[in-house]
Amino acid sequence: MSSSPNDPGNAPASDLEIVVAHQARATLRVGDVFLKIDSEQGNIDAEVEAIELAPVPTPTILWQKPNVLALARVPGTALGRLGEPSPAPASAWAAVGAVVRRLHEAPMPARQGASLVDVAARLDGECEALTRTDLLSPEVLARGGEIARGALRSSRPVFMHGDLQLDHVFVDGDQVTGIIDWSAAGRGDALFDLATLTIGHEEHLDDVLAGYGGGVDRDRVRAWWAVRSLLGIRWLAEHGFDPAAPGAEIDVLKSLA
Structure with a gap:
């Protein structure tokens, strides 16, 4: 689900919008209702399980x-959007950190997230494919790949949201009012969630960790920033988005390198 149409200040409640659509899944907004359509019923079942288990604010399930x-x-x-300054205060980011910690300490869902072996294989494939484009300089690509591999270490699995983009997190002042899009939830690395939340907004990592608490390896958070950026660049470029926009994936890699 996209955050933009979830903002009450946007379009009238009577219209219809295609939020996202691809071969396997589509999300439609009809007024105040979001319809998620998936070719695999198992994906719907897993998302419902995650929403029902998560001890944090989630969308209400109307029907299935x-x-x-x-x-x-x-x-x-929304807490913010990639490439734009966040309108939320530091206290809101800290509140999100506390909520994410509560999620990570909760009993885990049945579904296993992507394995590190699979992530490593995807990363190798993307780095190889990027060498055949002019999207990244060889130096930034090489350094980004080196940093990214620091994320690929086993860790104790937690209840991971799996796609905790900052525009999937909603706040009112310094209160978290909802976290949306649980389609990638499962057992996984806590730092992947923290990295997804703060990618492109490094200035708020301290705020998030103030609420989340200790025990966080900041170098691995940065390594996951590199993983997410490298895995997303070609897809974004091929689907009409600009990974070189200010604050976006290529900027993230340049700052890390």
Whole structure:
């Protein structure tokens, strides 16, 4: 689910919008209702399980039918968007950190997230493919790949959201009002969530960790920033997005390198 149409200040509640659509999944907004349509019923079932288990604010499940899940709009506004300054205060970022810690300490869902072996294989493939483009300089690509491999160490699995982009987190002042899009939730690395939340917003990492608490390896958070950036650049470029926009994936890699 995209955050933009979830903002109450946007389009009228009576219209319809295609939020995202690709071969396997689509999300539609009809007024205040989001319809998630998936070709694999197992994906819907896993998302429902995650929403019901998560001890944090989530969208209300309105109904579920074969291959379709209906969710209510969550209140509040997005924590921010990649490439733009966050409108939320430091206290809101800290509150999000505390909520994410609560999620990571909760009993885990049944689904296993992507294995480190799979991530490493994808990373190798993307780095190889990027050498055949002019999207990144050889120096930035090489350094980014080196940093990224620092993330690929085993860790104790937690209840991981799996796609904790800052525009999937909604706040009202310094209160977290909802976390959306649980389609990638499963057992996984806590630092992947923290990195996804703060990528492109390094200035708020301290705020998040103030709420999250200790025991966080900041170098591995940065390594996951590199992983996410390298895995996303070609897809973004091929689907009409600009990974070289200010604050976006290429900027992240340049700052790390």
